[in-house]
Structures are given as structure tokens and as C-alpha cells.
Amino acid sequence: MTPADRPRRSALYLPASNAKAIAKARTLPCDVVILDLEDAVAPEAKAEARAAAVAAVAEGGFGHREVAIRANGIDTEWGAADLAAIVGSKADAVLVPKVDSPQDIARYELALSAAPASMQLWAMIETCASVFALEPIAAMAHSSRLSLWIMGTNDLAKEMRAQLTPERTPFLPFLSMAVAAARAHGVAVLDGVCNEFRDLDIFSAEARQGLLFGFDGKSLIHPAQVDPCNTVFSPGEVDLAWAQTVIEAFTLPENQGKGAIRVDGKMTELLHLEQAKRLVSVAQRIAAAD
Structure with a gap:
């Protein structure tokens, strides 16, 4: 199955520093595992998490699941070391945060020049600047490794100073435009996370909203969200x-x-x-x- 053909109904974020969570992910029915070096890892634990992510990918055992590593931003003090480590890993993809423009994609493409040709570049759409550059960012898929977007609604809400309610009203235009831009250039696109993992009815309603918009799947923060997410994004x-x-x-x-x-x-x-x-x-x- 080529990357473009693979199901991506459910993409589960895990702190790369949490070995127990990574072990459990190998048993979950999620389609994508994202080992996080960014938001989920404290500054003093970045180097340890980076080594753990590379080791987990090398160990394998993820079966059919795609495995991505989310790096810290290229302009942070950890970004260059993250990208260098991921280039030498066996990850299917590197997920990069806070992309603002096509120039950012070009910088990441250059940083990944030594990576295997099969390694994909995935990008977070989570800044105010990015929502005004959706089409040119997506167009970079024709000249780079870029193949997938993930919406970062939490960060977008923070930048906008908007309220992230279950209806997601302030973000509906951006969600729609992101899907349209992605489809125009053959980029897969996943909905952002739902912060509610105790009330799965709320989660399922948000997942159905994402399906309505045309997303390929949804990013997740808790294993309990995997099954309802797969149900929503599977043809009935x-x-x-x-x-x-x-x-x-x-x-x-x-x-x-x-x-x-x-x-x-x-x-x-x-x-x-x-x-x-x-x-x-x-x-x-x-x-x-x-």
C-alpha cells in the first residue's frame, strides 16, 4: 500500500519519552502513531525523548501503523538535532510544527535532503499566518516530500485568542479552506485533536463534524478515542x-x-x-x- 492509499482514520499522539505508552500503541487499532518531541515533552527532557523516539522506531513492532515523529520547530534550540536524528531513523514521516509559509516547507525539505526517499514530510497547520497561505503551502507537495497536513486547532485558538468550543464555530472557515487547499494539491489532511477524552459522545460529535468537512481522519490525544474515531471515519x-x-x-x-x-x-x-x-x-x- 502506498502512503497515499493508506487509511489514516486515527492518528494518536504519544510523548516520545513515555515507553509504556509507546508499548501500548503497538497494540491499539490506530492507523498512525505520532511520537511527539514537541508539546508533550518538557525542555529538560527533549534530548532523552529524541533518543527514545529513534529507538522505538528502530525496535519496530508497529505492524500496519504508520509511525511519524513530531520534531520541534526548525528555529528552536532543539529543531536541528531533532531533524538530524529523524533523518537517520526508520520513521515513515517527520511532522513539523507551526508552518507559516511555503518557504518554511522549503527549509524543512532542505533539512531532510539526506533522508530516505520514502520519508514523508507532514506539517501542522496551526498558525494565523498559515491560514492565509493554505494554497501555496499545499502546492509545495509537487516539489517536496510534503504529503499530509494535521490541523492544530489548540495552537490556532491560542494565537487567535478564540474560544475552542465543541461547535468550533470560530474555526469552521479555516477547516473548510484547509481541506479544499489540500485536495487541490493531493495532500492528505487530518482534523485537529478533541481535548475531551472522558466524554466520547462529545468526541464522536466532533469527529463526525470532521468527516462532514472531508477530513481523512483525526488526530487523537488518548487511546480511548481510537475506536470511536475509526468508526466515524470508516464507511458504514x-x-x-x-x-x-x-x-x-x-x-x-x-x-x-x-x-x-x-x-x-x-x-x-x-x-x-x-x-x-x-x-x-x-x-x-x-x-x-x-
Whole structure:
């Protein structure tokens, strides 16, 4: 399965310094594990966490899960050492924080020049500057390793001095524009974290909102969020039944060459056929990964 084809319903952040949490992650049904060197690690523990992240990736045991390491920003005192260590690791991707512009992507691309060609560059969209440069940042995917974005709604709320409510009202335009920009340039895009991990009904509602916007999946802060997240971002039985009906209808001899047909009493066009095929493909990839 190529990176572009892999399911990314659930991406779980873990402090790279927490060996117990990393061991547990190897048993969880999340699609992505993110070993964090940034927000989850105190300054005095950065070097130790960096070594632990590289060692955990080298040890393996993550199965089908993609493993990314989130570095500290390139302009911080830890950034250069983080990137140098990640370049020599077996991580699938490096996740970089607080990207403001396409120039930032170019700087990270240069810093990763010695990394294996398979190593991806993922970026956090979490600053006020970035939301005004979404399209040019996404366009860097054509000339760099950039392949995925993760929304950083907590940091964005801090910069904006906005309230991060369950409805996420202040951020809805940015979420929509981020998905559109990512899709325009073939960049995968994950929704930001939900800080509520005790009330899974609240979490599931936010995940469904992310699905409504078109996100590929969601980033998570607690193992309890993995199962409900996978449920939300997996095609349901009703959706798959609709998809199969549409695909079968367009294969009928009387519908060959038609751009629009009637399916179950509704006008159905070729764009719906494309949507149906994508749903079935996503379900097949999830089954293959599981």
C-alpha cells in the first residue's frame, strides 16, 4: 500500500519519552502513531525523548501503523538535532510544527535532503499566518516530500485568542479552506485533536463534524478515542450498500455510455459513480490494513 492509499482514520499522539505508552500503541487499532518531541515533552527532557523516539522506531513492532515523529520547530534550540536524528531513523514521516509559509516547507525539505526517499514530510497547520497561505503551502507537495497536513486547532485558538468550543464555530472557515487547499494539491489532511477524552459522545460529535468537512481522519490525544474515531471515519454499511448499488447500476448494458441514470428513484451522475468507487476502495484498504 502506498502512503497515499493508506487509511489514516486515527492518528494518536504519544510523548516520545513515555515507553509504556509507546508499548501500548503497538497494540491499539490506530492507523498512525505520532511520537511527539514537541508539546508533550518538557525542555529538560527533549534530548532523552529524541533518543527514545529513534529507538522505538528502530525496535519496530508497529505492524500496519504508520509511525511519524513530531520534531520541534526548525528555529528552536532543539529543531536541528531533532531533524538530524529523524533523518537517520526508520520513521515513515517527520511532522513539523507551526508552518507559516511555503518557504518554511522549503527549509524543512532542505533539512531532510539526506533522508530516505520514502520519508514523508507532514506539517501542522496551526498558525494565523498559515491560514492565509493554505494554497501555496499545499502546492509545495509537487516539489517536496510534503504529503499530509494535521490541523492544530489548540495552537490556532491560542494565537487567535478564540474560544475552542465543541461547535468550533470560530474555526469552521479555516477547516473548510484547509481541506479544499489540500485536495487541490493531493495532500492528505487530518482534523485537529478533541481535548475531551472522558466524554466520547462529545468526541464522536466532533469527529463526525470532521468527516462532514472531508477530513481523512483525526488526530487523537488518548487511546480511548481510537475506536470511536475509526468508526466515524470508516464507511458504514448503508454507505457501502449505496455504493455497490450505484456501481452495479452503471455496469448494466442499458446504462453503458450514459452520464446520468436513475438509481433507486434518484438521478445519479458519473460523479456519484466516482464517489461510490472511492467508498468501496477505502473500505477495501481498511480491511487490508486490519
